[in-house]
Amino acid sequence: MSAARRVLLGAALLVLAIVAAMALFPGIIAPADPLQTDVRGALEAPSAAHWFGTDQSGRDVFSRVVHGTGRSVGIGMLATALALVAGLVIGALSGIAPRPVDAVAMRINDVLMAFPEFLVALVVVAILGPGAVNVAIAVTLAAVPVYVRLARVQTRTLVLAEHVEAARILGVSRSQAFTRHVVPGVLGTLSVLATIGIGSSILAIAGLSFLGLGPTEPVPEWGLMLSGGRNVLGTAWWIAVFPGIAITLTVVSATVVGRMLRARLEGRVA
């Protein structure tokens, strides 16, 4: 690994550590209550007292970004984890299913994969209706097809692998060989992909919230905060800038770490 890449990886890990701290201990990091309004101190530019300025109701933007982390990133991670499990189950079963079943499942999956996650999530929200829970469901469903595809490919490779064959020769039953020796291998590969997937889930959630289809005011959520900043863009740029930086930094870091993990897994020199 070159020095530049090591620095990049270190920076990405540092950002993710900060994000994790903000998500787990928002009360300790944030200087103010994210819901505390102060009409006389509304739309103040960034200063020592308010690092990221204040919004239309005089709420501290920095505190709102910190308190929003849990919701924006947490739902993204939860959606990714659920999608991974669903993809693992469907993909692994499809991988050992009779050919016609496998072919039909993969054809449907290919069609779903042809659409960007955000569009699929938008269609799901359109059908289920707006709301924070429906947004989480939509983003989860939108992420599933990628994991199905990879899980199926991995399953079909691993079923024929030597260590699985060895286990079978040693008398391990077919189902046990599958659950003990195939599924864990598939899971490993999928979790690497999931590191990258968290980023796209966070982006999809922020987009849906920005459209007003997710959580509603006064909940601190990054996408929703940006939507509030849209209306006062001419006078208070900071409301629309800082939550966006938070999203971009988190997603870039997750992608960088995920790509390096993937390169290591594939045996390439990162």
Added chain:
Amino acid sequence: MKPLLVRLAGLAASVIVVLWGAATLAFLAFRVIPGDPVSVMLGPQAQVSDAVKDGIRAELGLDRPALEQYLSYLGQLAQGNLGESYQLRMPVTEVIGRQLGSTLQLTALALVLAVVLALVLALFVRGRVGRGIVAGAELVVLSSPVFWIGLLLLSVFAFGLGWFPVSGTRNPATIVLPAVTLALPVAALLGQVLRDGIEAAERQPFATTVRARGAGQVRLTAHHTLRHGAAGALTLTAYLVGSLLGGAVLVETVFARPGLGRVTLAAITDRDLPVITGIILFSAMVFVVVNVVVELLHPVLDPRQRRASRIAVGELRR
């Protein structure tokens, strides 16, 4: 001649199957989710007796058996009738038709900008440092929310420098910032794929052969490696069109532009089910048409596919 006809028939059949699948899924989905369409249609504030509600239900045919509803729905679709919007009280085809032009302008301009930008970056940026910088920029653009890029451009070029109007559609200059916003992520993705394809082709033995014959870098790229890169990018077309449609919803909201995206958002918020169904079917149709065009274009770009399909057809005849 016959293989071509057979292929076209196959494509037409797949178009119909996908559209039928989308229509059926939309029909089923709206029957599975909870909530009475009539109450949704009237809104939460409406003070309407159950008798009136039943009247509306009968008028819309919602009281008939599900199978009967499904068949008449498919029959209407076959005639190009998408039903009537609950909220706007006009045919869905008209609701979509009125706003289509504006979104088409925006997405077409964005697509052209994205292709030009991606080509320029893939062809003219060379060397390790240059490509590293471009790859980094692509990563940041792909990791930023589209609407945030729009907000930044708006804040710098409209509110800050005053070069472009903030919103509206009257002035042709209003389309510049939205189109650039929509184009950036598409260009980043396209640029990545294009560059990967060109670089992979440059490592192949045929590239050395071409160079050994005395061809320069320009000729090698223009006549040989660009084809490889473009073939890879072409398979992404449907995905890119999808991200343009999804992005249009966000970009039209950021820039307060009328268009299909705004109609979609309003339909989702108001639970205007016929409009939502219409938009889903419209997107499915766009997707299918784009895929058919890509399928037909692929052999033109990639001679290996031409030969492969001829061999396959020959084997079938035997």
